[in-house]
Amino acid sequence: MTASSTRRTTAAHSRLAAVGAIAVAGALLLTGCGDQTKDKNNDSGSASTTSAPLADKLPSDIRSAGVIKVGSDIAYAPVEYKDDSGKVVGLDPDLAAALGKQLGVKFDFQNGTFDTLLTGLRSDRYDMAMSAMTDNKNRQEGVDPDTGKKVGEGVDFVDYLTAGVSIYTRKGDTQGIATWEDLCGKKLAVQRGTTSEDLAKQQAKKCPGGKKLAIEAFDDNQQAQTRLRSGGADAVSADFPVAAYAVKTSGGGKDFEIVGDQVEAAPYGIAVAKKDTQLRDALKAAMDAIIANGEYKTILEKWGAQDGAVKESVINGGK
Known part of the structure; x- marks a missing residue:
């Protein structure tokens, strides 16, 4: 989540009102874990591909598998974390489940430390990373923010929230x-x-x-x-x-x-490998669909994040 300068923003300041809304989620317990293993209790469910309106937009291998593997640091409440039963919950898993209904696949959240998620994406451990990840030029271009040197291919982002x-x-x-x-x-x-x-x-x-x-x-x-x-x-x-x-x-x-x-204030984005343009575009189409049908708004209000809502998804909107 690299930034170039520290500046105040009016929009960001207005989101302080969201503190009260987040209290709705206050009864849920912070119990995240830091392993790199698959979370067997995750359930970002989906509709079947036969009834999902946007299933044909997915790459054929993912459509056939019925699963999108998601790299995520599942210890970042209320965006993604485990409740006291061990189930993965939060803003991102709820949005992923809504995307799943549009695409006809399940989003399988797999736990990893935040600073390893893009490496896991490049090595095909994950199909995408969704973890309150800020979209910025360094990540898009694969540049180390400390040295300014290129360290990887970079990723594309499907933006879905401002924070x-x-x-x-x-x-x-x-x-x-x-x-x-x-x-x-x-x-x-x-x-x-x-x-x-x-x-x-x-x-x-x-x-x-x-x-x-x-x-x-x-x-x-x-x-x-x-x-x-x-x-x-x-x-x-x-x-x-x-x-x-x-x-x-x-x-x-x-x-x-x-x-x-x-x-x-900057966009959160779903990170996808540069080569996976079809998956990227399918995710954007699904995000725009849930924004249009109101499910996006309902999920953001549930988690007190409505002041960061966007009107449409953007690819690589970070600066």
Whole structure:
């Protein structure tokens, strides 16, 4: 989730209203896991290909198999995570199930750490990656954001939501943090490979001497939360829907609070290998179909993400 600069956005700021809506999901427990194995309890169901209106748009091998393998970091509530029964739930799995009805296939979510998902896509472990992944030029072109060097072929994205990045602290212990500049001299916990880590690295370069920003990167956001909760970090940065969910649910809403405004509002996208243009276009057609029939809106409202809704899906809309 690479970003080029830290800027405030009016649209992102308005989405702070979504915190209340996310409370609907507050009864669900955060129980993600970090293995690389298939989740046998996942059930992103589908209609049969004989009745699905867009089945003929899929590549023949996927249509015959009846399954799309999805790489996902299933520890990022409320976007995707496991409930207390071990079932994969969240915004992305619900959207995938709706896409499945249009395409006549099942979306099989397979768990992996976020920073390995694109590698798994390139090696054909997955057919696509859907994991609150920000669409940006670096990922489209296969460029390492730290070095600026090309490290892979890149991927195409089917964009489906807009979200920004937030900072949260222990409740009542903000330590004066309201902006990214205020993090200088503090310790920030982030998830490895995310926009939050990229923004933290950018900010660290701007901090004056004697006020270093210390960054701790973890495999998943739950580990970052644990670090903050224990006092080992001063703040955590994560995508706004995830930060808002953590604030509402952790400790019954008593552990954390969001500070400042969202920054870097950008599209979430489904990542597909460059060679898989037919699959990419089928996914776009299915996403546009559920936007048009209202199912998309219903799912976003369920998870408190309606303020990030898009009017149509876009391919490679990230900057």
